[in-house]
Amino acid sequence: xxxVSQTPKYLVTQMGNDKSIKCEQNLGHDTxxxxxxxxxxxxxxxxxxxxxxxxxxxxxxxxxxxxxxDKAHLNLHINSLELGDSAVYFCASSRNSGMTYEQYFxxxxxxxxx
Amino acid sequence: xxEVEQSPQNLTAQEGEFITxxxxxxxxxxxxxxxxxxxGGGIVSLFMLSSGKKKHGRLIATINIQEKHSSLHITASHxxxxxxxxxxxxxxxxxxxxxxxxxxxxx
Numbered sequence: 001x002x003x004v005s006q007t008p009k010y011l012v013t014q015m016g017n018d019k020s021i022k023c024e025q026n027l028g029h030d031t032x033x034x035x036x037x038x039x040x041x042x043x044x045x046x047x048x049x050x051x052x053x054x055x056x057x058x059x060x061x062x063x064x065x066x067x068x069x070d071k072a073h074l075n076l077h078i079n080s081l082e083l084g085d086s087a088v089y090f091c092a093s094s095r096n097s098g099m100t101y102e103q104y105f106x107x108x109x110x111x112x113x114x
Numbered sequence: 115x116x117e118v119e120q121s122p123q124n125l126t127a128q129e130g131e132f133i134t135x136x137x138x139x140x141x142x143x144x145x146x147x148x149x150x151x152x153x154g155g156g157i158v159s160l161f162m163l164s165s166g167k168k169k170h171g172r173l174i175a176t177i178n179i180q181e182k183h184s185s186l187h188i189t190a191s192h193x194x195x196x197x198x199x200x201x202x203x204x205x206x207x208x209x210x211x212x213x214x215x216x217x218x219x220x221x
Contacts, residue, residue: 041151041198043211056208090157100145100164100204105157 003027006091006106013081014114021076021109023091030096031055032074033103034066037088046089049074050096078111086113117141120201120212128220133188135215137201140182147209148175148186149200157200160186191219 004025013019025032033056034046048056052068063079074091091106118139127133137146148160161168161175163184168175172191177184188195196219201212 041214043200043202043209045208045210048208058208088155092157100162102159102162103147103209104159105149108155108157110155 004091004093004104004106006089006109008109009107010110010112012112012114015081015083017081018077018079019081019111020078021089021091021111023074023076023106025072025091025093025104025106027093027104029093029104030071031094032068032071033092033094034074034076035090035092037090037108039087043090047074047076081111081113083113086111116213117210118201118203118212120199120215122215123213124216124218126218126220127191129192131191131219133191133195133217133219135186135199135201135217137184137186137212138182139184139201139203139210141203141205141210143203143205145204146177146184147202147204148184149202151198151200151214153197160199162204188217193219193221195219 007022031050033048037043046060047066049068065077068074088108088110090108092103094103095101121136145164147162151157172189174187198214198216200214202209
């Protein structure tokens with residue numbers, strides 16, 4: 001069974017479009033994250049949710065809007081896509097955010113904006 | 115300057131060699147993570163440590179909190195160890211990542 005799953009795995013779209021990436025975890029974790037990995041493979045946190053509540057928003061443009069319908073799901077919606085949004089987006093989860101716990105990563109979604 | 119610095123950025127070695135990857139950080143942390151990113155892109159957590167040393171198979175991770183430094187060692191390296199190894203420090207509910215070390219083990 002996949003612990004953290006993301007869909008789609010690849011996403012190619014044109015500038016100006018709106019797209020969504022979905023993430024689900026079946027680990028019973030309270031905390032979920034979105035990370036962006038740029039072309040130099042550098043990872044950076046975007047958002048973190050704990051029990052459906054936003055706890056970290058790391059100066060991400062307003063065009064990015066995370067939504068957590070329940071604690072097992074954290075989706076990422078991106079409006080008005082720009083070339084600079086091309087990257088690999090990773091979802092992850094951990095038991096909770098209050099203490100230090102191992103994080104489990106999804107397989108990543110490679111977004112290409114043309 | 116990044117809060118988390120790894121060295122070397124690239125490392126090529128022969129099968130069987132002992133590998134060391136270093137990580138230095140400049141902020142207070144509650145834990146340090148070592149991650150492995152396979153050529154296919156998936157990320158796997160190898161270790162999470164806040165003091166001392168941990169061992170898993172041929173992998174050993176150490177941390178010195180006073181010196182703000184951690185090392186990841188691979189003994190008897192194998193071509194399947196070829197991957198990007200990423201150090202990440204945990205503080206204030208989030209991970210801050212190093213730039214990664216690309217390791218290539220030649221047969």
